Amino acid sequence: xxxxxxxxxxxxVAVSGLGLVTPIGVDEETVWANLLxxxxxxxxxDDFDLPGNEVLNGGAVDMGPLDALQTGKLRRADRTVRxxxxxxxxxxxxxxxxxxxxxxxASSMGTIWGCGCGPAGTLYQSHRRFAAKGPxxxxxxxxxxxxxxxxxxxxxxxxxxxxxxQVVVSACTSGSNAIGLxxxxxxxxxxxxxLVGGVDAFFDPFYYGxxxxxxxxxxxxxxxxxxxPFAADRAGTLMGEGAAALVLESMESAERRxxxxxxxxxxxxxxxxxxxLTSPSVDGPARAIRAALADVATEERVRGEQIALIxxxxxxxxxxxxxxxxxxxxxxxxxxxxxxxxxxKSFFGHTLGAGGAIESVVTLLSLxxxxxxxxxxxxxxxxxxxxxxxxxxxxxxxxxxxxxxSFGFGGGNAVLVFRRPAGG
Amino acid sequence: xxxxxxLARVGEAVEESSAEEIDWAAVSxxxxxxxxxxxxxxxxxLIFDLKQEFGVQIPVEEMLAMKTTGDLVTYLQNHAS
Numbered sequence: 221x222x223x224x225x226x227x228x229x230x231x232x233v234a235v236s237g238l239g240l241v242t243p244i245g246v247d248e249e250t251v252w253a254n255l256l257x258x259x260x261x262x263x264x265x266d267d268f269d270l271p272g273n274e275v276l277n278g279g280a281v282d283m284g285p286l287d288a289l290q291t292g293k294l295r296r297a298d299r300t301v302r303x304x305x306x307x308x309x310x311x312x313x314x315x316x317x318x319x320x321x322x323x324x325x326a327s328s329m330g331t332i333w334g335c336g337c338g339p340a341g342t343l344y345q346s347h348r349r350f351a352a353k354g355p356x357x358x359x360x361x362x363x364x365x366x367x368x369x370x371x372x373x374x375x376x377x378x379x380x381x382x383x384x385x386q387v388v389v390s391a392c393t394s395g396s397n398a399i400g401l402x403x404x405x406x407x408x409x410x411x412x413x414x415l416v417g418g419v420d421a422f423f424d425p426f427y428y429g430x431x432x433x434x435x436x437x438x439x440x441x442x443x444x445x446x447x448x449p450f451a452a453d454r455a456g457t458l459m460g461e462g463a464a465a466l467v468l469e470s471m472e473s474a475e476r477r478x479x480x481x482x483x484x485x486x487x488x489x490x491x492x493x494x495x496x497l498t499s500p501s502v503d504g505p506a507r508a509i510r511a512a513l514a515d516v517a518t519e520e521r522v523r524g525e526q527i528a529l530i531x532x533x534x535x536x537x538x539x540x541x542x543x544x545x546x547x548x549x550x551x552x553x554x555x556x557x558x559x560x561x562x563x564x565k566s567f568f569g570h571t572l573g574a575g576g577a578i579e580s581v582v583t584l585l586s587l588x589x590x591x592x593x594x595x596x597x598x599x600x601x602x603x604x605x606x607x608x609x610x611x612x613x614x615x616x617x618x619x620x621x622x623x624x625x626s627f628g629f630g631g632g633n634a635v636l637v638f639r640r641p642a643g644g
Numbered sequence: 645x646x647x648x649x650x651l652a653r654v655g656e657a658v659e660e661s662s663a664e665e666i667d668w669a670a671v672s673x674x675x676x677x678x679x680x681x682x683x684x685x686x687x688x689x690l691i692f693d694l695k696q697e698f699g700v701q702i703p704v705e706e707m708l709a710m711k712t713t714g715d716l717v718t719y720l721q722n723h724a725s
Contacts, residue, residue, distance in 0.1 A: 292664045292681070357696070360688040361661075 230517050233406045233485045234474040235638075237315030237467030238581050239307035239417070243279030243460050243568050246286065246306065248314075252585050255593035256614045260444040260567050262458050268423040273432040277443035279460030279569030280423065297365075297374070298339035299421035303463035303574075304371045305378055307417055312379060315467035316479050317413075329467075330383025331372050331415040332402050334394025336573030336628075338368040340422035347426075371419055383411055389573075391628035392533070393490075394418055395464070396576030396636055400488035402468045403636070412473050417465035418577030431459055434498075436537050448597040449534035449563030450541045450605045457535045460569025464577035466584075480641075483584040486621070487515040487522070487637030498629050500540050505533075505547035505625065508633035512623060513551075516637055524555025528619030529592055530607070531583040533627045534563025535570055544625065545605035559623075560615060561607045562586070566596035576626035580636060583624045587640035590617050645724070647673070650698075650717045657693035658713075661686040673714030698724050 240247065243261025244254040254261070261279045270276060286306055287295065294305060308331070312318040317327070342365050350358060364370065369387040376385040384405070388397040395418020402414035422428060431437065438446040438456035448454040474481050489511025493504035516522045533544055541563075549556050564579050571578055586592050592610045601609055624636045655668040664681040682690065687707055695701050700723045710716050 293662070293686075295665075359692050361685050364685065 229409060231407050231409060232471035233403050233468055234471045235466050235482045235485065235584055236469050236474045236479045237311035237313070237317065238482055238584065239310030239314070239465035240578065240581055241281055241286070241303040241307045241464070242462040242578055243281055246281065247310065248585070255567060255582065256591070258594050258596055258612070260596055261460070262443040262446060262566070262569055264443060265423060270423065270425055270428050273429055275432055275437040275439055275458070277441070277446055278423065278458045279462070279571065281461055298342040298370065299461065300335060300339050300371050300419050301374045303421060303461070304333060304375050304417060304419045304465070307419070307463040307465035308375050308379060308415055311415060311417070311465035311467045315469070316477065317467060327379070327381055328383055329381045329413040329415055330385060330405070330411055331375050331381045332384060332386055332388065332398045333372045333375070333416070334388045334390070334396070334398035334418035334573045334576060335368065335371050336389065336391045336394045336420050337422045337427055338389070339366060339370050340427045341424045342366055344424040344426045375415070379415070381415060383414065390632045391630050392570070392572055392575055393626040393628035393632040393634040394573035394576065395578070396580065396624060396626035396634035397490065397632070399466060399468070399485065399577060399580055399636055400490060400634055403485040403488050406468055406470050413467060413469040415465060415467055416577070417463060418574040419463035420572040420574045421461040422459070422572070423461060428459065438536065445597050447536045447566040447569065449532065449536040449566060449595060450545070450561070450602055450607065450609055451598050452600045452602040454536045454538060454541060454602070456537050457565060458569040460565070460571040462568060462571045462574045462578055464574060464581045466577070466581065483587055483641050484639040485636060486517070486520060486639045487512045489513070489515055489635045491633045493631035493633070495631060497631070500543045500627055502543045502546040502550060504631060505544060505627050505633045506550040508635040509547060509551035509623065509625070512635035512637050522621050522637060524552040525558060526619050527552070527555065527559040527621050527623060528617040529583065529586055529622035530559050530561045531579050531586070531622060531624045532561050532563045533625045534565055536563070536565060540627070541602065541605055544627065545607045548607050557608055559608060560592055560610050560617065562592045562610045563595055564593070576624065576634060580624045580638070583622045583638055586617060587620070587622050587638060591615070592617055647717050647721065650720050651713060653697055654694070654713065654716055654720070657690055657697060660693065661689040671713060673712060673717060675713050677710050677712060677716065694720065700724055
């Protein structure tokens with residue numbers, strides 16, 4: 221057996237850099253301030269050409285800051301690529317690795333991204349061109365520009381990350397899966413540092429239109445009040461776009477470099493419902509929560525009572541929030557009474573493959589600050605959702621552990637366990 | 645088609661393929677092809693776009709040998725049917 225698989229050789233995994241590109245800000249400070257202030261990023265999608273849809277509200281990223289930073293071909297690249305490059309830049313800079321990872325100095329770091337839709341805007345435009353011009357009208361760069369792994373490819377090239385280079389495609393769990401895979405790679409000694417993240421951007425007429433017709437979007441107006449996770453009057457979700465990136469590295473490496481540790485990944489669990497493409501189950505998510513807690517190294521074993529915060533998948537669809545509540549209760553039992561549940565999609569919308577990563581960063585910021593952001597639009601909790609929800613104001617957190625749930629179409633479930641930084 | 649018209653149509657193709665922001669109004673026949681920041685993939689796109697625009701298939705090695713936009717205009721002028 222490889223030494224890397226011996227339990228005693230497990231490395232602790234630090235988070236040393238964070239990056240955010242979201243509908244409520246494109247830097248960590250702005251996002252956190254807007255979360256605490258209860259300012260939603262959900263609004264009419266006026267900047268997009270999306271005719272014929274019943275719901276035209278969502279969470280769009282302000283491109284102004286990106287336009288100021290990105291030039292040339294990158295500025296014309298797919299939004300997923302632009303978001304991922306910017307989130308990566310922030311995370312690498314925060315970890316003190318931007319200079320080291322510059323084009324002049326190659327890095328052994330790898331990069332793993334979650335992306336549910338791929339470069340949706342580019343795919344849409346390419347298909348339009350194909351319909352108009354046929355195969356002979358397609359430019360050679362269509363192939364790499366439409367690759368499902370275009371995000372990790374461009375990030376790897378731009379920052380000279382010479383380790384693993386891959387994209388996980390698992391719908392709404394993609395971002396959390398990417399973090400989990402990076403966590404395992406470091407924990408088991410396959411890598412010292414991995415840049416992980418999640419991204420999606422799909423406000424194009426095709427992808428947005430088909431989501432509209434799935435019947436899961438809230439018709440409540442105004443948009444900022446449309447998404448109501450775990451509320452009795454919840455009526456669905458809204459779509460959002462964005463990205464988040466995290467630099468994961470061995471604690472030994474982070475301490476050696478003297479870099480600020482923003483938190484720790486201590487457990488990861490993944491399961492599949494194996495029942496239905498879109499209808500959520502209770503069993504699959506509950507097994508994922510148990511698996512994530514059981515994954516925590518023996519000497520740090522986490523009991524349910526130690527979990528201060530559960531950052532929920534919390535889509536605000538009637539079925540998800542009910543089954544997620546039941547899964548939390550099933551996995552944690554009475555300990556669920558003491559774990560506050562926070563759901564961020566009332567701020568960002570459902571950012572699909574980005575969701576797990578964005579909400580993981582929010583989870584880390586919450587642990588670091590000892591404060592959970594509010595749940596918006598929660599006037600009356602659904603009594604069938606028997607969990608302890610954060611209310612309409614930021615709430616102090618007492619413990620040092622938090623879990624992040626992500627559940628996806630296709631039946632995938634991914635749960636991460638985070639620990640606040642030492643001294644935090 | 646005169647050289648100015650060819651240069652304008654080349655410009656549209658170059659702008660779509662280049663890695664750099666190009667102020668095409670400032671481009672003359674003396675502008676170097678190198679300044680457009682093409683990588684090998686962008687060169688293939690440019691060759692493709694020029695074939696669509698002018699019906700001229702430029703061999704990769706000939707494209708790579710061109711120094712200025714003037715060389716490109718001359719090639720297209722000589723080979724367009």
